[in-house]
Amino acid sequence: EAGVVQSPRYKIIEKKQPVAFWCNPISGHNTLYWYRQNLGQGPELLIRYENEEAVDDSQLPKDRFSAERLKGVDSTLKIQPAELGDSAVYLCASSLEEGRNTIYFGEGSWLTVV
Amino acid sequence: GNSVTQMEGPVTLSEEAFLTINCTYTATGYPSLFWYVQYPGEGLQLLLKATKADDKGSNKGFEATYRKETTSFHLEKGSVQVSDSAVYFCALHGSSNTGKLIFGQGTTLQVKP
Numbered sequence: 001e002a003g004v005v006q007s008p009r010y011k012i013i014e015k016k017q018p019v020a021f022w023c024n025p026i027s028g029h030n031t032l033y034w035y036r037q038n039l040g041q042g043p044e045l046l047i048r049y050e051n052e053e054a055v056d057d058s059q060l061p062k063d064r065f066s067a068e069r070l071k072g073v074d075s076t077l078k079i080q081p082a083e084l085g086d087s088a089v090y091l092c093a094s095s096l097e098e099g100r101n102t103i104y105f106g107e108g109s110w111l112t113v114v
Numbered sequence: 115g116n117s118v119t120q121m122e123g124p125v126t127l128s129e130e131a132f133l134t135i136n137c138t139y140t141a142t143g144y145p146s147l148f149w150y151v152q153y154p155g156e157g158l159q160l161l162l163k164a165t166k167a168d169d170k171g172s173n174k175g176f177e178a179t180y181r182k183e184t185t186s187f188h189l190e191k192g193s194v195q196v197s198d199s200a201v202y203f204c205a206l207h208g209s210s211n212t213g214k215l216i217f218g219q220g221t222t223l224q225v226k227p
Contacts, residue, residue, distance in 0.1 A: 091158065106157050
């Protein structure tokens with residue numbers, strides 16, 4: 001069975017430019033997460049979806065970040081405009097449903113803002 | 115709030131040495147506990163988990179026991195290999211914050227031949 005798929009794997013952009021990341025969760029997983037991992041730190045949750053509904057976006061910087069999960073499957077995370085401090089790994093993850101199920105991570109999208 | 119604290123790294127060991135990476139947590143209720151591993155240039159992979167007190171999670175020679183009395187979930191391996199070199203993250207999934215994994219800061223393990 002395919003795992004969580006993310007693209008692009010690597011992206012280098014200039015500050016003030018937009019960038020978008022795409023995620024395809026494990027088939028059948030209703031819950032989708034976006035995490036951000038800064039260098040040398042553990043991941044931190046940005047947003048969590050239950051199907052197509054964003055149920056926890058309290059840590060998402062809404063002035064420049066947006067996310068969507070149309071039809072409750074794939075998801076896109078966008079940053080516009082990007083800042084130098086946005087350089088990080090953006091991890092998508094999924095689980096069967098809300099609660100204590102195991103969360104599976106994709107390989108991440110590595111963003112460098114120059 | 116819930117939190118996870120890991121021992122600081124890097125941890126440098128010779129091949130076949132015994133490994134312990136300490137992890138303690140603060141949480142209300144009865145969280146589930148996890149160890150994730152991140153190899154260079156890759157995403158997080160679940161290594162093992164334990165969902166209730168006294169449970170022992172194990173995988174690939176690694177093991178960790180959920181100790182509620184000491185709020186700990188230390189990772190151990192009897193004989194490490196060079197291929198175990200990676201960053202290890204302890205995490206909890208609290209009963210009061212469903213859906214949200216909280217991670218420690220990670221511990222880098224370097225195993226030398």
